Amino acid sequence: MIKTTRIPKLYVYQKVIIVFAALIIPVYFVNLLMNMKGQSFIKQEFSDSIQSKAQFYSNQLDDQISFIRNQQLQVVNDSDLQKLNFLSGTLDVFEEIQLVNRVKERLSTIQNSSDYLLNTGVYMKSFGRTISTQSGINKLPNQEYEIIGKLYSNSNKSSIYYQGGRLFFIEAANNSSVIVYLELSVKKLEKTLDQLVGNYGYSGAFITNEDFSYYISSKHDDSIVRKIQDNVSVEQSNKNDDSHILKFGDQSYRITYNHISTLGLSLYSYMNQNELTGSLKTFNIWLLVMSLVSVVIIIVFSFSVKLMIHNPLKELIAAFRTLETDNLDILIRPKNDIEFGYLYRSFDKMIDKLRQSIRQNYEQKMALQHSELKQLQSQIKPHFLYNGFFNIYMMCKAKDYETVATLAQKLGSYYQFVTRSGADEVPFDMEYRHAMDYVEIQRIRFSNRIHVVAGEIPDACKHLMVPRLILQPIIENTFEHAFENERKGGNIHITVTYEKKSLYICVEDDGNKLTDERLQALQKKLANCSIVLEKTGIINVCRRIQLEYGKPSGVFVSRSEHGGLKAEVIIHFNYGGGSDV
Known part of the structure; x- marks a missing residue:
């Protein structure tokens, strides 16, 4: 029997170190590549500059x-x-x-x-x-x-x-x-040639004839000139090659060639490559320094993470393992007022609340919340399904197959979400997509007379766990009470924001059927949703949110600046239960 080797589990701080190293190593190699590319670019720029001059x-x-x-x-x-x-x-x-x-x-x-x-x-x-x-x-x-x-x-x-x-x-x-x-000034030519090569020590320029029988130069190295002369036949066979590298001993020289047709002579210049790019070696030294600093940073970061995260987290994990044994007689006293001190205090508060919830009504609240969701799921009106199939039938008769496909897909997605069993909480982006499926169905049903403005939700709130069916009933309320018998159409505005661990969902319409009396009556019901006997739609959503997150959360209504109803769903994750991770 082959014995399998188990890979040891890594601690959080070890994973953080691995991730940190995995992130910093590509940055290091990018810097290395940039340094190499930079040197190559500067060398080419030097060569182009010399040739241009x-x-x-x-x-x-x-x-x-x-x-x-x-x-x-x-x-x-x-x-x-x-x-x-x-x-x-x-x-x-x-x-x-x-x-x-x-x-x-x-x-x-x-x-x-x-x-x-x-x-x-x-x-x-x-x-x-x-x-x-x-x-x-x-x-x-x-x-x-x-x-x-x-x-x-x-x-x-x-x-x-x-x-x-x-x-x-x-x-x-x-x-x-x-x-x-005419006599030309050789000294003037030598002076201008000197300006051509500048102050580089291992460089020179000269003007010569085809057979190198004489040359005009302010400074030159005879050995390099002879080397250039030895290669002149190759250079002349390719006149377009007006710049090339000449190896001479352990040195490399950039040679440029230009023909001066009016003189019938040729201009040659040479510069030591090491002298041109010598200053670039400083970047290699700094790259080495950066490599050493990166290693030191990783080591220091490793010890810091272990001290600041691993050890306190290890203590907290030990407390949770004790709690798994149903032992509620455990407390973690924070050593100082740091982030883990807050976690320790929160842990102690959680233990206290857990004791109280078990003694009082925790199980009752959970059961009530679950039943509220089941009740809302059971309230799916059959005529909504009938209308959907009737719309599909009419569109098929009109041969609008593309819209038929869209409506069928949205209906399937809608009923899958509301009828399937499972967790009472879902990621907010899933809840939002379900609401958008409902919006699309209603838009098709209303023949696109209802214009819905709804943008993308913030990335920070996509993975927030929220109770199921908290947004669709709010939008359904708008369609039914603002535009049900409205022929001219209307507009619905949906906005989502997330700040300071609080989620704000706002649904507004421009319907003209909302009277002040109806608005006040709805506000009163929502303010006392826990004792109101009505358990449908918007009241149900408000009750379930308050059961989960406490009184500051819930559904709040007011007059919209567009003229219709403004319904706001507010969830404060840092107040009550729920998860904001």
């Missing part, structure tokens, strides 16, 4: 150089420059001076158009001179033309030339008889 810088530089190049090309075809080149030696002195001055002004205009320009000049072979913003007008040979002529004659013909840390744009026309040259 590099893209903005390259676009700005591209625009600047494009503007400068357009100016240079316009100078190559300048009419004054061409005239001076072709007619040099045939012009009189005054006209020649005017042309030279206009050429100088044009060069100065280009020079002042950009901070990236260091010098702007032009060479005219027939004129035998160079004109530049830096050196003015000089006869050949001179040092400036020697540099420009050497670059232009010894290199492959291109737009950009780099020599000895200097960067030039050179354009020629008329078989090289006219050469317009």
Whole structure:
């Protein structure tokens, strides 16, 4: 025979600890996930920011150089420059001076158009001179033309030339008889590159050509540049991959690539990933601290719950076990005025009341209450059932099957509730649903002439245990006495509130049949419901509630602000019997 292992029962405080831990552990993991997601998000934001800055810088530089190049090309075809080149030696002195001055002004205009320009000049072979913003007008040979002529004659013909840390744009026309040259400020480029990478220590940016034969940079690490150069073929094969991670030793670098088309060069920048996200490690430390604090909180909470709940509850349970043996000679004296002190005092009061009830009329009251409910159940009028079936018959004749289905379902639910045997108390939400079934039946019966306004009941009172059939008779009274023979219809308002352990149910109508005399007579009957011989409907409900919960509870009527009857069912759970759990 297989021996089964019994799972030990857990105490309340142990269950509370388990629930508390079950609640705090998901919160912890959510925080862990948020921390990981946050780090990933911030890393991505850093990367996007770096790429955005590099893209903005390259676009700005591209625009600047494009503007400068357009100016240079316009100078190559300048009419004054061409005239001076072709007619040099045939012009009189005054006209020649005017042309030279206009050429100088044009060069100065280009020079002042950009901070990236260091010098702007032009060479005219027939004129035998160079004109530049830096050196003015000089006869050949001179040092400036020697540099420009050497670059232009010894290199492959291109737009950009780099020599000895200097960067030039050179354009020629008329078989090289006219050469317009611009010198870019390498220091200015280095300064702006420095601003691009900011104050990060392990970072750098440089501008280079396709074969890395030279590069312009304010700060860089040669080993990283060589590593980038080794991977340049892979990078160039996928031009859309303008940002990627480069592993170098035990470090990771974020590499960005942007092509500067007007220069024919490429902009590379790199930043150490650890330097970008180093501050995020602080969050990992705080996550560890939070983990330790969470463990401490669970431990402290466990001991606190045991001390504050388990031990007093254990004493109270021991008293109840003694009471189960029919021993009423037991009292629990509270040690202090805390919540359990209130329970202890309530326990003592309960023992006293129990003794009195057994001696006096407890059993009589219980029997009377039960008989009152049975009597109310027996008062179900047959014609209500007959009317329901007749309505079903008429709707079937009219082929209104959807309403037939609704009415049949509501009738079934209604009669199941009122005729079944069982406990005298039911959860309030069940009682309320039964009343709403009755309302729906009556609305169909009255052809929807009666408009009922009833909202959802508060969550706090859904599980309250209340006597059965306390709401439906109140609503039935409204239908029968306010709208029974009324053709124009009417309105019923049902509201439910729960506060300070008291349940308030209010049923109001706008009928015009209630006279002051009838209202006063009904108020008098309800005030003396315990001695009134009438045992039907609203009087029955009032008597049963007062038997269960005492005099302050019951049914109270007044004139509604809508003109008809206002009936209030009030149950104070903290006054008498009943359960509010």
